[in-house]
Amino acid sequence: MTPLRQRMLHDMQIRNLTENTQYSYLIQVSCFSRHFQRSPELLGPEEIRAWLIHLREERKLAPGSLGPTIGALRFLYRVTLKRPWSDEDFPLPKKPFRLPVVLSLEEITAFFESVASLKQRTILMTAYAAGLRVSEVVHLKVTDIDSQRMVIRVNQGKNRKDRYVMLSPRLLEILRVYWHDAHPREWLFPGDIPGQPITRFAVARACNLARQRSGIQKPITPHSLRHAFATHLLESGTDVRRIQLLMGHRSLSTTARYLKVATSSICETSSPFDLLPHVEPVQPPPSPPEYF
Structure with missing residues (x-):
């Protein structure tokens, strides 16, 4: 390990960046340095610009995929x-704004019915019932389920923040059935490696297989269940601020985007077309006579 790499690693550790972020930043800087075959200390804004152009035009990376690269370079140099x-000196391309694809209650039901494994079904139901990120649901421990207070403790979620979310009574019943079948000890959803939780990739595979079995044409990922959780709460009349706390969003604007897809804020708004006087539909012209 070079002295510069060691120093950057120490800087990230001092600032308590997550291990995933530390690993990602080191990889990004390493790729940047290898591309120019020089130490990053000898590179500057022109090389950064050329590297970003290379990633966009040669490697065909989407604008949203350049965030980790720019974050790593900003940390290194600043x-x-x-x-x-x-x-x-660190131009960040503007990402296109895309609304999440939201599953209906009927589609959520059909999706869950298509998950064959009790363990995988319980994981995905927990993700939906509590609005958890996939990284949060796979790292749940048995002790995080508090049936006395009817809450689930999320330890060190995104941005290293703890929070509590509701424990659905129906979900508690399902968790008890699962517990009696699997008898998990530490991790609520243990993986194949002893002492380790199930991986996010295993959950993603189960999610994709269930989507294929269900016949639902919409794209479904574990994060789709989190989108559905927030949207369905909003449609049932839950306050946006409360949803923000449950979701663990730092900014209310992040939560407010669900207003753009909730039927409660779209379909219940009358179109001005409905206020117009009744207009008779245009009658089609008469068909020409047939001579044969």
Whole structure:
């Protein structure tokens, strides 16, 4: 390990960045350095610009995929190397705004019925019932289920924040059936490796297989269940601020995007077309006579 890499690693550890972020940043800087075959200390804004163009045009990365690269380079040059560079030296492409695809209650039911494994069905039901990220649901421990207070404790979710979410009575029944069948000890959903939880990739595979079995044409990922959780709460009249707390969003604007897909805010709004006086439909012209 080079002294610069070690120093950057120490800087990230001091600032308590997650292990995944540390690993991602080191990989990004390493790829950047290997591309130019020089130490990052000898590279500057022009090389950063050329690298981003290479990633977009040669590797065909989407704008949203460049975030980790720019974050890593900003950290390296501003924090570790203390270069007085501005945001313009790290151009971040504008990401297209896309609304989440939301499953209806009927589609959620059909999807769950298509999950054959009790364990996988319980995982996906927990993700939907509590609005959890896949990384949060796979890292649940048995002790995180508090049936006395009817809450689920989410330990160190995104941005290393703890929070509580509701424990659905129906979900508690399902969790008890699962517990009597699997008898998990530490991790609520243990993986194939002893002492480790199930992986996110295993949950994603089960999710994709269930979508194929259900025949639902909409794309479904574990995160789709989180989108459905927030949207269905909003449609049932839950306050946006409360949904923000349950979802663990830092910004209310992140939660407010579900207003754009909730039927309670779209379909219940009358179109001005309905206020117009009744207009008779245009009659089609008479058919020409037939001569043969």
